Amino acid sequence: MEPVIEGLSLILLDPFNIMLIFGSVLIGVLVGALPGLSSPMAIALLLPFTITLEPVPAVAMMAALYCAGTFGGSITAILINAPGAPPAVATALDGYPMAKRGEAGRALGIATFSSVTGGVLSLIVFIVAAPALAAVALKFRPPEYFALAVFALSMLASISGKSSLRNLISGAFGVLLGTVGIHLTTGVERFTFGFPELTEGIAFVPVLIGLFAIGELLNQSQALTAHYERIRAHVTKLPDRNDLRLIWKTVLRSSALGTFIGILPAEGSTVAAIMGYNEAKRWSKNKEQFGTGCPEGIAGPEAANNAATGGAMVPTLALGIPGSGSTALILVALIMHGFRPGPFLVQQTPEFIYAIFGAMLIANFMFLGIGLVGAKVFSQVTLIPRTILWPAVVVFSMIGAYASASDLLDVWIMLIAGIAGFIMRRHGFGLAPLVMGLILGSLVEEAFSQSMIMYDNNFLGLFESPIVVGFFVLTFFSLFWPFAGPIVKRMVTRPGVGAKDS
């Protein structure tokens, strides 16, 4: 109980931390509401600001921004049919039609209520599951860690995006980027191309800022004339008894689903939201009303996408394996502040975990207030001209990349990453897989090298551990399911055959 009190008091009793969390929630909702700006981008841009902070407020700010950014997207999804963030895509399907028929306040209220419920429920799972998972992970040796990291990388195949194959290529390129610098066990320089700055490896921050901010800037430069039809929301109303009766089951189901999806390595809020919407529709008695402004169509994705934020923190903190693109950035922040995320972090500094839990919990209640009071104001942010907004993002990107090491090479890395990110995205190669590959790359190699030393360079030695075998089996299914799944489904549902069998 002592770490819980200590952790929560680190956040709750420090007005400075509360102020930072409030600021992050405001930025998060703002960024989430602005089409084009995303949570990962905002977290990447926030990283340099947090260098001078203590670890607790630094990570608390990012965690709060992560929660608020996921929610913020729903405001513009409902009011202007332009999801501010990818996880809000499914919310627009029913949110906008409801707003269009004059019930914008009701739609925003359902979205806010569902988001907060999903977020809070997932945080309860987080606080119970993270220490439990960490206790299991403490038994892991390098071979088990290697197998776990390989499994996490294989999950990139199913991360949101069109192509499993391209996500895997993207992730593998990230792993390759992670090998830049001095090889730990032999001291040999790899891929440094004569730049002494690269001997310590490629700095994460410039790559992340480049991929998420500059890549998006180049993308947005093609859509400067985009206009949105705006719907006025006078008052945001919390769901009344009738609405609650209609949505409570959906909210609970989507919260559980979103938390579970969030816990899976590499799966994020967008997948959770889409599945939340589909499940809401599948279980609904009013299937035909979906797409016309159905309350369950708003509650399902909103509860799921925010529940995924708490879920995604579980593997991030307990195993050091990011649960999504945004948590990958939080992982980077932890590393920058001298922490090694994983079971030892949970076991040795549990108060830190409870502090993050406290920050996310406060963030959820803060955006409940913001959602109810300020949704109308936040919908106005889309009035900021893009011609002013994006140059400001460029300035923050340049300074952010430069500030971490005061090195111009980092600005170049940011720019190259940005241009590469723009091209990659255009051709369907996911950016989040690349980031996760970059972060997991060194873990995979280190664990592999240590395992090979343990087994005298005999790869088959890995299979002596049942946990390793288990992870490899999961890896196999995770890699081949995206390709084999549709074939299996077709075989099962082939007309006649399935019916006969059943």
Place this chain on the structure above:
Amino acid sequence: MSQDPQERESVLHTTDLVVALIILAICGILYYVTTTFDEVSNMLAQNIPPEFFPQLVIIIIAILTLGVPFEHLLHKRRGDNIDSERSDRIKRMPYVTAALLVALVVGIPYLGMLLTMIGVCAILPLLWGERRLKLIIPFAILFPLAVAYLFNKILLVFFEPGIFGIAL
């Protein structure tokens, strides 16, 4: 038994073939670079050699890339279009914007960080068609100054002063 050209085209996606060839070329170059890594001293030779892991990853990328030109068939079967994100040609603006950013980054050692930021805030809006000078001028002056003050004076980040020595 020559195949119909149209049929052949439908099996091999032209754009993705080019993408795959570019990735394979990058893999080839990087693989070559791994063969130029320094020799490991005999004392450490029993460890996994430094080139082993990068080479393994490069080979995996190359193998995966071989599937890229054929991937559209899988998408077609699922009923979605692999080209939906890239069906439009890239407009002129991303190229111009990227070129401007490169030019500004090249200019940082000469202009210094503050002038470069002012340059970004003045030139980029103009380039993107913003003509309201009443909006651009205060933005281009005040915003970079505020950012420079925050990072330079509060967060104590050293800013390149450039040849004109302009800094806060």
